[in-house]
Amino acid sequence: MDIRDLDRRAGGVLGEVVMQVRPEQLWFPTPCPDWTVRGLLRHIVSENEGFAAAATDGSAPVQTWTGGRLGDNPAGAYRSSNVRIADAFADGGALDRLMEVREFGTFPRRIALTFHQLDCVVHAWDLAKAIDIPYEPPADMVEAALTLARRIPDTDAARGPGAAFERGVKVPGDASELHVLLGLLGRNPDWVSPLD
Template identity: 85%
Template sequence: MDIRDLDRRAGALLGEVVMQVRPEHLWFPTPCPDWTVRGLLRHIVSENEGFAAAAIDGTAPVQVWTGGRLGDNPAGAYRRSNVRVAEAFADGGALDRPMEVREFGTFPRRVALTFRQLDCVVHAWDVARAIDVPYDPPSDMVEMALGLARRIPDTDSTRGPGAAFERSVKIPGDASDLATLLALLGRNPDWISPLD
């Protein structure tokens, strides 16, 4: 399996959700604590720009990882940043070349793409839940993301305020793979917007 193909599909899946965001949605709360839809979209664009720059140069300044701009067209900003990622990883022969992924460390580019793929699958759910649109990701994307999520330490020193993920949430043992993925990354799969 070419991880770039799975990543492109995950980026497109997230894009389908982002394209449904209307201006009135931008200030809605999301399952990500302290982030509105606008804040989450800015984070997603910033991360894309960070992944693209680090894939090309091996590393990227924190300002690139956090400095994404939405302008007056968040969907367009997402689309452009997603294309940058695909272009940055297009040279398949260099997938083993190392790159730094912000606070997570340095990894081969193929491994870094699994982080972004996880982000796409989970943030698509965050946005879809916030704006109340259907979301049903393909099982292979969920399985890949779930495999990675199971390897992310769940300790006070690695999770919580200021960290990439919240502490995991307890859910029933017979929960779906998507619900398990969300819970492992600190999201309540049954999250309901306070606006409802």
């Protein structure tokens, strides 16, 4: 499996959700604590720009990872940042070249792309729940994200306020793989918007 192809498809699935966000929904709450839909979109664009810059230059300043701008066209900002990701990783011979991923460390670019693919799958769910639309990602995307999520430590030192993920949430034994993934990353699969 070419991780670049999987990541491009995951970015496309996330893009399909982003394109359904209406202006009046930008201030809706999301399953991500402290983020509205607009805040989550800004985070997604920022992450795309950070991954693209770090893939190209080996690292990127924190301002790149956090400074994404939506302007008055969040969907357009997402599309542009998503193209940057694909372009930055297009040179297939360089997937073993190292790049720094924020504060998480330095990894081969192929491993960094697995982080990005996981983000796409989970943040698409976050957005879909926030704007109340169906979301059923392809099984291979969920499986790849789940493989990585199972390796992320679930400790007080690594999770919680200010960290990338909250502590894990228990899900029923018969939960779908998507719900297992969400639980591992601190999401409650049964989250309901307080606006409902």
